Amino acid sequence: MKKLVSIVILTLFLAAGDLIAGVAPDELVKKSQAVFYYPGKDFKARVVMRLISGSGQERVREMTMLRKNYGEAGGEQKYFIYFFRPADVKDMTFMVEKYPGRDADRWLFVPAINMTRRIAAQDKYSSFVGSDFTYEDVSGRNPEDDNHALEREEQFAGKECAVVKSSPKAADREYSAKLSWIDLSGFLPLKEEYYDRQGALYKVFTADEIKEVGGFPTVLKRTMKNLQSGHATEVTYTKAEYDIGIEDALFSERFLRQPPKKWIE
Secondary structure: OHHHHHHHHHHHHHHHOOOEOOEOHHHHHHHHHHHHHOOOOEEEEEEEEEEEOOOOOEEEEEEEEEEEEEOOOOOEEEEEEEEEEOHHHOOOEEEEEEOOOOOOEEEEEEOOOOEEEEEOHHHHHOEOOOOOOEHHHHHOOOHHHEEEEEEEEEEEOOEEEEEEEEEEOOOOOOOOEEEEEEEOOOOOEEEEEEEOOOOOEEEEEEEEEEEEEOOEEEEEEEEEEEOOOOOEEEEEEEEEEEOOOOOHHHOOHHHHHOOOHHHHO
């Protein structure tokens, strides 16, 4: 009997070691995705993206990003992005239709050749318009595509964080593992480290500025740096709004080619 009790206590102890505040790592990741990608019913931001080379040279892209949720966090979601500058991407548009449990659909309209191109599923790991973010980074990764494990609990940027290791289930991913520092007070990801297939650290994401907008903690500035190339991308929201009543009709091929000014300006 004593032996049985000891086994039960040990089992509970080991299980508790994979929980933070009673939350399993899979749930921590889902909560983090919810507050990072799904706050509000919809969202609009004016975005400035700086592409910084290893030698310090900068290229700037400016765009409007719109997002609308359909249902609960983790459910269907749509994105629309319009580019203002520079001249070589002006009037280019990008649209995402994201679904739970399967790959998102992505389209890119290139005005220079008057063509709408569908982004193949395998290209979701490619660079988004020359940045250090991928197409998948724009709208987020399905948490169920990875195995998640709690590594430790520690402070980062003055916040108590859970450090979660996410390992892709499929072998086609560009990285072998990702470590995420998830703020336990609000569940936003404050830092992410990406390790290549050889296990070397090669990319680092940081949430550099967080402020409350419309009642939602919002990452207004973020950076993704490639440690191997020295290149970095800084993304800043110069204006952000939630729950503005974005219309369903916006997310169509028609408006990819002719986006309505009231939504993009």
